[in-house]
Amino acid sequence: MISNTGSLAGKVIFITGASRGIGKAIALKAAKDGAKIVVAAKTSTPHPKLPGTIFTAAEERTQQTEMKRYDLMNNINTRGTFLVSKTAIPHLLNSKNPHILNISPPLNMNPRWFRDNVAYTIAKYGMSMCALGMAEEFKGKIAKHLRVLRKDPFLLSPPPVYLAHCRASLLLPSRSRQTNEQQTGHPLLPCPPPPPGHPLMPDFYLDEYDEWQAKMAQKLITPERGTAAGDTPPSSDGQVDAIFNQIRNILNEDIIQKTGATYVFEIKGKEQGTWYVDLKTPPGVVEAGPGPGSPDVTFTMDTGDFVKMFAGKMKPTTAFMMGKLKIKGDTQKALKLEKVMNNVRSAKMITFQFSSSLALRQRTEDGWKLMNKGLQLRNLSTTSQAPSEMNSAPSVEDSPSPCSPGRDSVTVVIGSQWGDEGKGKLVDILSGEVDVVCRCQGGNNAGHTVQAEGVTHDFHLLPSGVVRQGCMSVIGNGVVLNVHSLFEEIETAEKRGCTGIRDRLIVSDRAHLTFGLHMMADGYQENDEKLGTTRKGIGPSYSNKAARLGLRVTDLVNEGNWKSFEEKFRRLAEYWMRVCPGLDYDVENELVLLSSYASLLRPMVEDTVVYLNNCLRQRKRILIEGANATMLDLDFGTYPYVTSSNCSVGGVCTGLGIPPCVIKDVIGVMKAYTTRVGAGPFPTECKDDVGDRLQRIGGEVGTTTGRRRRCGWLDLVVVRYASMINGFTAMNLTKLDVLDDFDEVKIGKSYSLNGQPVEGFPSNLNDLARVQVEYITLKGWKKSIRGVTSFDDLPQAAKDYILKIEELLGVQVKWIGTGKDRRNIVVKP
Template sequence: MAPFVRANVYSHMPAQCQAGAGFPTCRTLQLGADRRRPAAAFSAVRRRSLTALRAVCASAVQDGRLDAQVAVVLGTQWGDEGKGKLVDILAQQYDIVARAQGGANAGHTIYDSSGKKYALHLVPSGILNENAQCVVGNGVVIHLPSLFEELATLKEQGASTEGRLIVSDRAHLLFDLHKEIDGLREAELAGKQIGTTKRGIGPAYASKATRNGIRVGDLRDLDAFAAKLRVLALDGQKRFQGFQYDVEADIERYKDIARQVLPFVGDTVELVNDAWEAGKRILVEGANATMLDLDFGTYPFVTSSNPSIGGVASGLGLAPTKFQAIIGVAKAYTTRVGAGPYPTEIFGDLGEDIRRIGAEYGTTTGRPRRVGWLDIPALKYATRINGLTHINLTKLDVLSDLATIRLGVGYKLNGAAVRGMPSEIAELEKVEVVYEDIPGWETDISKVRTWDDLPENARKYVARIEELIGVKIEWIGVGPGRDALVVQP
């Protein structure tokens, strides 16, 4: 007997898309009296339904406005995709912009309408919208001295944050001792380093997981805070030879820090849920990216949090049933910082040229990024995990000089096609990439602002990516500025 499956073809459709299309708002489409259908028949139903889904969800973006009360922007590759720019643009339409995970290892570069550049690390990229409240959620690890430096820099640049930034009292604190441990851990690996930013992110999350971490709310009782920090420092001293950290000096420093930060510390779980119930619009800014996810990325060459969709729910306390648009950001090629497998990596002069044209150097560290062709298996993997409803393809202009663009459309291992994404690093390092060669457009597109004005081959490149991943590319970046964006009709 043929296996039966339940038809959940609309399960990831935003609610407003369902209603707008006249689809049932229930999560499961009823097919027959017993709500079952043979799997072979279901595949055809799913194909037709997903085609309808893409068309309907595309209509959710009209006249530049995203029709979603809660929208999430996530990285789909190895980070540095340009999430900050889209968040900055969409933030003009939202009441709250929130970070849910990661720390100062995230670097988001944005530009205001006059072209002034802002480099952000902990502050959400919606900070340039003076009407938006910016939230640093409980899933973020925060080095408060770095946060104050960032706020001071923004003030010098003329961007006021007063009264608009709130930090979760449940967020964990990252101390200089975590940075010290980060460097000592990398040194221990002796040639097999992960390639961390050495900003203490991993050790801070480790403290959280081993339950000796210290949270922002602990600063309300400085005596208890001091006792906890002494225990944390002792743990590092016992574990690492050469560990150097003056805990008493840091306790004194944090007395002043506590006075500065507590006025904008609060219960962000209550805040975002109250806002949602009041009909306010919430935009969530992801940090890092899916291929660096602690569970789904190229482990162990990953970050220490969940930059995929699950990290949004756990890092903000906002239920996933409230997410209406989940936007994946992907470069028109790929980049990666640090060690780890990278199947489509480009070496030699071509790699150097793309790195130079794309200014592929880390916002946080300044390190040169590795570059590669667009990896469709990785992008499809990220699409599935996150339930993406839209794609923002960035830096298409960087490829403008190329006569031929390679698109990695599949993997082979020992001559056989690979399904999904290999979980083992040893396998991923050995895969052979199956490429399609696509004609380039060989003309500058940085001034293009409409879909019809893009060269035909550029439109064909975008269309081919859409065809392979099954999600509409809504926004196309053609330059660093806020206005350098093409919206596909």
Template sequence: MTTIILGAQFGDEGKGKLVDVLCRSADICARSAGGSNAGHTVVANGITYDFHLLPSGLVHEQCTNVIGSGVVAHIPSFFDELEAAQSKGLNTEGRIKISNRAHIVLDLHRTVDGLEEEELGKNKSIGTTKRGIGPTYANKASRNGLRIADLYTWDTFEEKFRRLVAGYRKRFGHLEGFSYDDAAVEAELVRYKEYAERLKPFVVDAVTYMSKATASNKRIIVEGANALLLDIDYGTYPFVTSSNASLGGCITGLALNPLAIKEIIGVVKAYTTRVGGGPFPTELFDEVGEQIATIGHEIGVTTKRKRRCGWLDLVLVKYSHSVNHYTSINLTKLDILDAFDEIKVCEAYEVDGQIIEDFPADAETLAKVKPVYKSYPGWKSSPIMNTTSIKQWSQTTVDYVRHIEEFLGVKISSVGVGPKREHLIEAEVAGQSVLDNKN
């Protein structure tokens, strides 16, 4: 029985909290794509955990955590994050598995990531996290990448590694000005020979592992990283990540049995945020945007960059649904809108005087669209922050949530009304609307 949790916007929707809640009764929490460019925050028992490469299910002791074949892993970060989790009291013994087919992010890749951003220049840069994700996936697609399995045939690993360095030097020179000289090459090789031994207890054939788990009817939570609008195929290309952050990426990245998928939950923030470059139709450049950023604490978990903020874009979310086929929606941070007398929602785009229904495929057109807003009254006099039931909400709030459901054609099965794990109001029946709750 598999539940997939996916970001439905530009990322940072708050997936970590839902993963944490659902993992209370899960056997496995698995990552299928991306790397340490992800950032999921979980607040549990008064402790805040920031996960990047490790799955968020690590908080729950009965839950085994799998880093799948579609993930790219920076091994030093893996061990750093593991030690940080252990220092906060988490028992991780025997609870983390990493696929032997996952590709390795080298320090070399991180260096190249920064160089490629510099090549693009300030006005055309993608705004990556500079964590080496793009160059690693590029090597994967070019069929000259390094995988976890390569660590255990050392001569092959070293040969491939040196070939990578030689290739990048042809492009960028010797990289001495970027702290990747001959000494750095030899030092990284020494480190990886040591990492091979340290990593061995965690390494599994994830295809076999996940197949057996599915056959045993284990409850599997797939923790999506990034979000649909950052997907390499369906996002705002080229301002995207380098992996498939979509439903398809989950299936290929973990060798999931599609017939075992029970739920596909899209996580939607009650407004829209984005980190890095790229078009953003509802972005606000006024005091309202600043207010949303301040109240919502919109700072990136991974990059610490301030997030760009704007009103909820339902055109974008509807497009996201058409790709990922959500069975329900988790609406997060609705409480942040407590502060506003008027709330706007983008329900169409206008381009060159024409109303369009489709989400544009090219970034140039998307950058030109004008959002067509519909205004809704706020519920400032009846705030929902920290409420425990929709019976405590005003009719104005209920109507607003119901409108989102009707526009998207998907039930909202849970709503976030605060930062902690208990600040999640869930439907009484899985997959049904939270608005149908009787209590």
């Protein structure tokens, strides 16, 4: 996946030719990066008076080219390029970051390029001359880019979505690049490596083409890696009939709607015959014979090459270039053939007689592709919106399993106490090194504070990584989402300088929703039970989920599903009004609000299981931000004084849909002392001056509730138990500077009950309330460490405190917080 950076925020980009290919992909990419986009796009449909299209006009030779078509090509290419540039230049001269990006071929004067397409080549070369001339005329004033491409980006280059990244990067202000471009009119392309397995093919207009063509021919006859040189190609006996049967079997409304074309296949050689495929008129037709009327496209091919192509052993582009595939008709519709072939292969309906090892690999790959295709189609039908080209994760690599060696690219950050440990700061720091940051559970009852560049951000639903422009953020299926709270949080963050959040945030279609109704029910129940909840509706939301009464994001954003959503919501409201008599709740008002939020949320919704698993197969680095903490876990915490979700490492897998094998590091976060909000046992709580000092110096007030936190000495029994559950590979010790002024500091080492040592952490709260804590007392350092960034610069007493924690816990303390800002941290060697 090419990530969205937000780097074009505030820029206005006018794009011509944005109906397809590179132009469309650049528009999508730039929009995702924050630019305001204006597009002018031509249509590829026939004109009512001018026969044919721009594509068929380009293919005609001199005698077949009518002057109307000649004018059409030159008006679009040469005149259009000059006119748009001329109109834009006065505005560009007043711009802080002026660019003109022109995509056209090099001026190769070899006559063979003119021979077959004289009129079209004149039009395209006119674009190139315009670009070169204006680059020289406005040198030093406007960055003028000329990008060499051959005429049809669909046939010979990497995918448009990939090329868009390279082109969009040219539009960024860069002094070193602009100097070169303003002098020569040719860019230095800062492109990443091409997609794995996708061959780069040269321009039609480059003389090296003949040499490349010879190499490709040699490559086609060279045995595939892993196949013995003497192996014979797969038999084609009966395969042509089988292939068309499989095309018939996969026909559905979605394929017909996306294809919209009729094809005739003229198969030569061993299984000679003619086949007609109608992918335009529902329910579709696949039959032997030429079919009725004239097809949009006619393909002519040898039997063996046809079988290879549908087996995925030969790309249509390669077959076309080598003369093995002949195409007659609408080129644009011919390009859709590859999508049909992908559907056939994904359905795993074609069997070829390869060697056993190749057959096994093919079956494995097809199985994963089928799963991905099925989930993607399900997502499209659920959200009523196709995922953006730029937001969709990369396709599956050669090895289909996310648990293949080297794919343990997930880091998890989990609180090891009762929450408020300072996880957000570490996540903010680590997010600078990852591609995706995720929330996997909880709701807006969590509170993560991040200080970055002097600005304080309080996040409740948004992953803390949103402050990083290079990161995607994911809210997983395990989260209960309060839509109103989400957009309030986004707006607040945007006002504080976080740009491009809406383009970098992906919300799971399977996440359950929290409503104002749940919040009122939470408050109603809290008045009776006094569990110390945040009254954010989290408990009622999860209880509805478990009882199968809940409503999910997919229910809200599906445009054709509002009536069903409204009915379910009214039933849910009736349920809570029965459970909580006297509940004063305005159902109609909330429905109006939800309707308005649905359109805002819809562009962010995606199947995050597919998204994340595809990222894993591409070795993307993923960071998981745990909410709440282990001792508030529904199963392992001090029940019932807990939250309503699994805050331990198990909640990561169930809350995001990723396998355990991909988790490489689990980082536990603990304060240098212990705090707790709300009710529940707290063995090391200090109800004296020590507790008051910790609360005052540490600023211990809940981010979500505003309540004062109860404070006490560090309880390593709690942290050790959390480490047993989560398997911590490293620890982050936060707020060590809060202990600067204490003459001595204590660590709770172990518990005893009735004179007997306690192993583990008591599940019975009566026992937990009666345990005696054994402390280790260490000398305080009585010196400010605020802002220290080196372990060597810490006072010896502070080092001793850290080393004692490592000794008792058996896990390395790698990060030590020495202040609020992200820069106030020690990375211990």
